[in-house]
Amino acid sequence: MIQLDNLTKVFDTPKGAVTAADNISMEVPAGEICILLGPSGCGKTTTLKMINRIIRPSSGRVFINGEDTTDLDTQTLRRNIGYVIQQIGLFPNMTIEENISVVPRLLGWDKTKYRERARELMDMIALDPDAFLKRYPSELSGGQQQRIGVARALAADPPVMLMDEPFGAIDPINRAVIQDEFLKMQEALQKTIMFVSHDIDEAIKMGDKVAVFREGKLVQYSTPDDLLAAPRNAFVESFLGEDRTLKRLNLVRVRDVVSDEIGTVSPGDTLETALARIDDFGYQNAIMVVNDKRQPLGLITRALARTTRGYCRDHVQKVPATVSLDDDLRKVASQMFAQDTTWLPCLDDQGRVCGQITQRAMTHYLGSRFRPSSSDARQSDAATEE
Structure with a gap:
C-alpha cells in the first residue's frame, strides 16, 4: 500500500x-x-x-x-x-x-x-x-x-x-x-x-x-x-x-511454547499414584487433578503425596494459577515468579487442561530461535564495522 x-x-x-x-x-x-x-x-x-x-x-x-x-x-x-x-x-x-x-x-x-x-x-x-x-x-x-x-x-x-x-x-x-x-x-x-x-x-x-x-x-x-x-x-x-x-x-504466546505432555490424575487415584506421576515429570512439584472432561479440580503437591495416604479426591489443593494459549510469556513469567514455580498448567478455550509451560521451555525458545550461525555472526560484525 x-x-x-x-x-x-x-x-x-x-x-x-x-x-x-x-x-x-x-x-x-x-x-x-x-x-x-x-x-x-x-x-x-x-x-x-x-x-x-x-x-x-x-x-x-x-x-x-x-x-x-x-x-x-x-x-x-x-x-x-x-x-x-x-x-x-x-x-x-x-x-x-x-x-x-x-x-x-x-x-x-x-x-x-x-x-x-x-x-x-x-x-x-x-x-x-x-x-x-x-x-x-x-x-x-x-x-x-x-x-x-x-x-x-x-x-x-x-x-x-x-x-x-x-x-x-x-x-x-x-x-x-x-x-x-x-x-x-x-x-x-x-x-x-x-x-x-x-x-x-x-x-x-x-x-x-x-x-x-x-x-x-x-x-x-x-x-x-x-x-x-x-x-x-x-x-x-x-x-x-x-x-x-x-x-x-x-510477543510470544503460550501456544508457541506449550507442551502437551502433562501428568494428571483423577479424583479416584491414590496419592501413591500421584507421587509416581509427579516423579515421571521431574521438574514439576505438583500434579493436576482433573475430572473426566479434563477440567482442573485442583492439584496434589509432592510434599503432600510423600507424607499422606489416601485418595486424591480427599486432599485436593487449590490451583494457584493457570494460563491460556493466547496469554503472552510476560504474563506467564509474572505468574511463575508470584507463585514461586517453574511450571504452570495451560487451559484451552473450554477450560480443559491441554498442556503445560515450563521455565525451561521459555528459556530455550527465547535463546535458541534466533541463535546466529557463524556466517550470520560474520555479517553482523561487518555491518557493525560499517
Missing part, C-alpha cells in the same frame, strides 16, 4: 547541506502498522512528512496503492491520507462534531452522512456522542482530545494513516488504554499505517513491522520479534537496550 523509492531530503542550512533522509526505500503492506523508530534527529519524522508532502522530497518517489504521487495535487493527496500528530491540532473554535467532519465536508459529503459518520466514530473511540459532540476541545481532557484527533483522521475512511508520536503527550495509564483501543479498531479497520515513535515498548506493542533509523538512514526493517532477537548491528542492539530479550516476552 505504501512504497518509498529512494526517498531523500536535503536541507540547506547556513552551515551547508544536511541530509535528513538518505535514500529511504521500504514497503508497507496493506493493513499493517509500520513503526518508524530511532533517536531524535534520525530522519523518521522527515520521512513520514514526505509521504503527505508536508515536507517536499529532494528526490525519490512515494507510491500509494501503486500510484506515483509525485504529480498528484497536494490537497487531493492529503485528503486521502489520515494524519494524527502529538499536538493533536484540533480547531479550538469548532465543536467536536465539526472537527471530526472537516475532511468529509471538504470532500462534499452531505450533512446527514458526515454527522452519522461522526457519531459512528465517537462510538468507535469509546466516547459518548451525545455527551461530547457539541463540546469544544477545551472542555476535554488531553486523552479525550487525542482520541478525537484519531477519529478526525479516520473520518473520510482513508486507506492510509500517518501518525507522528500520537500518544506521546499522554500519561502512561491513559496511553496504554488508548493504544489498546486503537489496536482493537485496527483489527476491524485494517488501515495501512506509518507511525513515528521514540518509545521501544510502544513500537513492539503496536507494530507489525519496525523500521529503525540512524542519521537519516534506514538501518533495519523487520518484524518486532526479528528485531529483538536478531538486531542487525551494534547500534540497533544498543538502542533496543540490554533487556531486549525480556521485551520479547510480550
Whole structure:
C-alpha cells in the first residue's frame, strides 16, 4: 500500500547541506502498522512528512496503492491520507462534531452522512456522542482530545494513516488504554499505517513491522520479534537496550511454547499414584487433578503425596494459577515468579487442561530461535564495522 523509492531530503542550512533522509526505500503492506523508530534527529519524522508532502522530497518517489504521487495535487493527496500528530491540532473554535467532519465536508459529503459518520466514530473511540459532540476541545481532557484527533483522521475512511508520536503527550495509564483501543479498531479497520515513535515498548506493542533509523538512514526493517532477537548491528542492539530479550516476552504466546505432555490424575487415584506421576515429570512439584472432561479440580503437591495416604479426591489443593494459549510469556513469567514455580498448567478455550509451560521451555525458545550461525555472526560484525 505504501512504497518509498529512494526517498531523500536535503536541507540547506547556513552551515551547508544536511541530509535528513538518505535514500529511504521500504514497503508497507496493506493493513499493517509500520513503526518508524530511532533517536531524535534520525530522519523518521522527515520521512513520514514526505509521504503527505508536508515536507517536499529532494528526490525519490512515494507510491500509494501503486500510484506515483509525485504529480498528484497536494490537497487531493492529503485528503486521502489520515494524519494524527502529538499536538493533536484540533480547531479550538469548532465543536467536536465539526472537527471530526472537516475532511468529509471538504470532500462534499452531505450533512446527514458526515454527522452519522461522526457519531459512528465517537462510538468507535469509546466516547459518548451525545455527551461530547457539541463540546469544544477545551472542555476535554488531553486523552479525550487525542482520541478525537484519531477519529478526525479516520473520518473520510482513508486507506492510509500517518501518525507522528500520537500518544506521546499522554500519561502512561491513559496511553496504554488508548493504544489498546486503537489496536482493537485496527483489527476491524485494517488501515495501512506509518507511525513515528521514540518509545521501544510502544513500537513492539503496536507494530507489525519496525523500521529503525540512524542519521537519516534506514538501518533495519523487520518484524518486532526479528528485531529483538536478531538486531542487525551494534547500534540497533544498543538502542533496543540490554533487556531486549525480556521485551520479547510480550510477543510470544503460550501456544508457541506449550507442551502437551502433562501428568494428571483423577479424583479416584491414590496419592501413591500421584507421587509416581509427579516423579515421571521431574521438574514439576505438583500434579493436576482433573475430572473426566479434563477440567482442573485442583492439584496434589509432592510434599503432600510423600507424607499422606489416601485418595486424591480427599486432599485436593487449590490451583494457584493457570494460563491460556493466547496469554503472552510476560504474563506467564509474572505468574511463575508470584507463585514461586517453574511450571504452570495451560487451559484451552473450554477450560480443559491441554498442556503445560515450563521455565525451561521459555528459556530455550527465547535463546535458541534466533541463535546466529557463524556466517550470520560474520555479517553482523561487518555491518557493525560499517
